[in-house]
Amino acid sequence: MPFDPHCVDCWIFDLDNTLYPPSTCLFDQIDERMGLFIQGLLGCDAIEARRVQKLYFHDHGTTLSGLMHYHATEPHEFLGFVHDIDMAPLAAAPRLADRLAALPGRKLLFTNGDDAYAAKVLAGLGLENSFEGVWDIHAMLYRPKPEISAYTSMIEAFDVTPKTAVFVEDMARNLAPAKALGMQTVWLDLATDWGDRAKDDAAIDLVADDIEKWLDHTLASLADPPSLG
Template structure:
């Protein structure tokens, strides 16, 4: 293993646009459903619904969190609606399955989505049996990444030492709180939405455009 990663015992991965390519635009379907939900809820046109949705996303971490605070939206109803999407854009990723299996230690998922949706995605990718546990938005008590409380609840739920853990996410802003508690960070810089945050060497330890390529590289180093 690369010397900089020899300490890692826990490999924690974001789900959307991290474990699959952003080019698949799976999350684009979710994003469109969120806009539609906001439009129906507030009775506004698509452009205004999109503006409100993104405002909630930037200010609260997720659209859901903002809608819960400002409109008392039922999270279960919201998540069932926005995750009612087609999975055909995803294909089994045998290379990623093999590489994640080869990582030493525990493999875990930390997502702002919910577990039923996460399991559908993982099954579609062939990763259904690759991860020990999933920490979702319900487990975070609806305090999503990048709120510090989400990271504390994740490390406590998984019973992991942050100093022995790596966290990979496609949104640079979600890495800063992970770094703040001592995690090693990997930015999957694949062109997905960055929420207005520029990556910084202060909280990005490693960077890749493709998770599979990066894992292949570090495992080759290990060999």
């Protein structure tokens, strides 16, 4: 079914490469530091660390989940190390902040990162006051998107009604559980190498390629009365 913003009272957004563009290369820094962490942990070279990193990411949802499963890695240690990056590439996004503020209803952040990192990113974007709450990897008990428990626990914690919520995310595979639970879904297709992996077209209500343009269109649609047809 086509996306209908008129019935949405809760807007749920992913963080990385959703609220800021991949061109900032922020995740490239994180990616590099994950490799360094694995090299130190396993005593391996960069090539083997890369292989392990991507294997765990694809098989367990996040590299951290794989490291916890196979190596009993302490999550705070790992996250503190890999998120120790330069936030200078981020730029304040006042137009995005204005559009988020104009959306009627609640706004939540749903990220496989942690809350400390999310706070730094939001500060860099000037979005510190844009979201009611953050559901992060700690709150998920380290069972990340697309694990269904990540979604159900967030729904319960924030008293979200799925049928009146929408989830906006750049990784298509993370939309399927939201759709199965009754949410509307928007895939932010930014033509990245990973964004369309395990894509299920039936789980996607709308595809967009620019978050601000999508919000402009959504707000314009909301200004019109809902169709009765």
